[in-house]
Amino acid sequence: MSGAWDTVVDMQATRGMANELLTGIAGPGAQLRDDQWTAIDALVNHRRRMLVVQRTGWGKSAVYFIAAKLLRDAGAGASLIISPLLALMRNQVVAAERAGIRAATLNSANMTEWEDIQAQVAAGEVDVLLISPERLNNPGFRDEVLPALAATVGMVVVDEAHCISDWGHDFRPDYRRIRDLLAGLREGVPVLATTATANDRVVADVQAQLGEYTGVLRGGLDRESLHLAVVRLADTTTRPAWLATHLAELEGAGIIYCLTVSAAEDLAEALEAVGWNVAAYTGRTEAGERERLEHALINNELKALVATSALGMGFDKPDLGFVVHVGAPGSPVSYYQQIGRAGRATERADVILLPGSEDSEIWEYFASVSFPDEATVRHLLGALTDEPQSTMKLEAQVDLSRSRLDQVLKVLDVDGAVRRVKGGWVGTGEDWHYDADRYSGLAQARTAEQEAMLAYEDTDSCRMLFLRRQLDDATATEPCGRCDNCTGRRWTTGIDATVAQRVADRLAAPGVRVTQRRQWPTGISVRGRIHGVEPGRALGRLNDIARGPALTALLADRSWRPTHPWQQDVWLPRIVAVLSDWDWDARPTTVVALGSHDPATTDFVAALAEAIAGVGRMAYAGVLPVRPGAGEVTAQNSAYRVTALLNHWDVTGIGSSEGPVLLVTDLIDTGWSVTVAGSALAERTGQPVLPLAVASRG
Known part of the structure; x- marks a missing residue:
């Protein structure tokens, strides 16, 4: 045919x-x-x-x-x-x-x-x-x-x-x-x-x-199973504790949405700390791991996925029992789309919004990075030539983050100003017009949607009717009779004191967890589950409001060397705090520095790893070097990246270890470098590997 x-x-x-x-x-x-x-x-x-x-x-x-x-x-x-x-x-x-x-x-x-x-x-x-x-x-x-x-x-x-x-x-x-x-x-x-x-x-x-x-x-957009509510807490920092207290009252399994990756990861850790079986699901979650987590939720093996909008359109669990938002999306349209995951084949599903004092700041941040000013875009276009350049190379020439640079290039590609080819991006030489009117119009529409979202939080009328009218549903004429405003039934704002303390302890813990990769990408020479590499830790995330700027400066400079005594050092006490809080099954006995193509980075990581070994009275096994002739790995696709990394480091110089191995690196981005290197180390030493980074991205 x-x-x-x-x-x-x-x-x-x-x-x-x-x-x-x-x-x-x-x-x-x-x-x-x-x-x-x-x-x-x-x-x-x-x-x-x-x-x-x-x-x-x-x-x-x-x-x-x-x-x-x-x-x-x-x-x-x-x-x-x-x-x-x-x-x-x-x-x-x-x-x-x-x-x-x-x-x-x-x-x-x-x-x-x-x-x-x-x-x-x-x-x-x-x-x-x-x-x-x-x-x-x-x-x-x-x-x-x-x-x-x-x-x-x-x-x-x-x-x-x-x-x-x-x-x-x-x-x-x-x-x-x-x-x-x-x-x-x-x-x-x-x-x-x-x-x-x-x-x-x-x-x-x-x-x-x-x-x-x-x-x-x-057709009409009413969802007869959804019971909408808004819970306002006097102190919005207590939302994790409120959720940990009341999660048992929500039937079945569900989704807890957060506005940022870091918020989702932190909330998942806090809920886990009080015994809830949950997992984080964000744009940083690898494709194979996403599929595993989706199936776990579908099969009710998890109480909830704590997710960003990465888990949105298309996820299909007909009996999803609840959707909770810890922080409001910037649009009633986005909110309706996300709560639509719940109650597709159940008589009742609870939909709860827990607004936060920081919501407007997060909306403003996302608006500020939606599309750069004309001068920045012109600078990017000027950096492009007939020779293909990767986003990694362009990132060093333009003041844009990797994710934002990639988004801008896509828009310029659609506009015909650049073209994606094998090997990266090239300029087309075509005239390009900065459509200020269009970007201004989008900004005004975004502002109107944010104001409508605030009005949804404050309304004392039917919440479902409000959302349907925001979507111009011509059939939206009668109140739903199910939401908190229609029924007068409100969620209590009470919080269990013991639960609140455990949540607070977890959120105040030093450093951040780095989720382990669990599955190798499909279609490559290694298959199935990844063994030997445990969840890792980092001092903080680069996008943390509090810790991010200092960590970014440290990684950009890389001139740090340990001060003695170590208690007077700028960074070692923070690292010791992270190590002390680490809930490992067995304390590591050996420290290895992950080598890099960049000698300055390798020296920086080696000095850090040796200092950690000295403070912790562990054996320092030296640098895990890059093999001679191994090229720099720039691929972002998981399958291609892992394939390029599989024979990247030479583990033959690393001897046996009496206990777990601490693998020290500067930055964990995709997580594949520490996973591939850690897997090889685990096989070499016969011991589990614990990645430790100065920072994680995102």
Whole structure:
């Protein structure tokens, strides 16, 4: 079957055919609702473009899977589904397989499998291909795969389509490329855009980008299982203790959202300290570990995931019992989207917002880094040449953090000013206009959304009605009758004193924990669980308000050497405090310094490691050196990074150890360097390895 549209038969799909496929997804006896069939009929039988705005749990994925299969049965090519998060892709692939639909995904976690998957698509062995929006600008995919796929595609689906509009540009700039993809489709290729979070402005924006003849199917956004509440504490620093006290009152397993990575990690540690089985899930969590944690929550092995917005669109646990926010998102739209994870197949789910005094400052920070001023962008463009440069090299030339630099480059790429190629980024030489009016408009919209979020916290009327009206839900006319304002039932602000003390002790502990990597990336020479490397510690995070600036200065200078006596040193007493608080099973007996390509860094780390060994009366085993001829590892993708690191250090000079090994380094970023080196050390010494860093990133 070639999949080209000239081979498509004029088959009229029936509702009965669609219902038969639905039973494979939802089980025996499942029947499509009228509005679901309306969407499928428009796509399959009339080859239309449709925008579907429906609440979470309405069944949008069933619509596009069924439509994709019916189109394939008529001779069309594979459907392309553009989805924003890996969690969404994994759940959708499983759902598709239950219905006999052959689905595959291309994402950053399975790069080593891309060639095989692309060959399967070309051979007609795949019904649905799921990709992230970023794949649209991956050089290999963009130049080698996308043209052929676009020529034979059976349908294009844009999930979480609100990201197409200006409202979502800061989140995923590559969604703006979808307009170009749609413009290049053959006539008669159906397009489906879906979202649960779009107000009138976003609907109009998305509809305009899909085309003026796009049909809109829009339903009510009430969620009858959700019981909304806001709990205001006089001292918002007691929120972790309040949550630890009242978590037992929340049924089932749930999600606890935090605004920052550090807040999520600290809260997870605090809840663990009082006996709760929780785990942190953030943008720093590796793809394989994310999947493990998602399954643990789905199987009720955890009480909660303490997450940032990295766990958002697409995570599917129908019986999720609660969603708690420790800190308010900057928009009612974002808030509605996140609480929509709860109560999809339960009679009741509790939704609690614990606002914080720092929320507005965090909103302002995110707003300040959304897009740089024109002078900074011009400086970045001036640093680009015809020779590809990695973000690591550009970071040394432009005053932008790695994450922010990457985001700006994506926006400039979409605007045509730069181009991503193999090896990094190049300038295109094209004129580029700094769209001050657009950025100003986005800033004003962001401010309005923040003010609306504050109004939600303060309202004494129905909370669900407030959120629905923020999303321009025309059916929002009656109070929900379930929220704290409708019922008058409030959560108590009482906190157990013993629990509060244990939480406070944990939060006041010196240093920060560094989560261990548990699984090797897929598709490389090592497989399965990682053994021998324990969770680590760092003096602090680079983005800590209190500790970050001093740690950043220390790492930038690297001239520190120990002072004697050590108690009068600037840094050694802090390190001793971290080591004293470390709850290891056995005290380390040996210290090893992790070598670097940079001699100054190696000298700095070696001096630190030797000083620690002296203070702690441990054996100093020297530097774990980089092998001669080993190149600098710049890859950020986990599979490629680990592959490059596997033979990077020479462990032959390290002898045996009587107990655990303390592996000292300057900075833990992705965590793979200490994991690969630590695994090799563990195998060499037969002892567990404990990573210790000056700082962690994020």
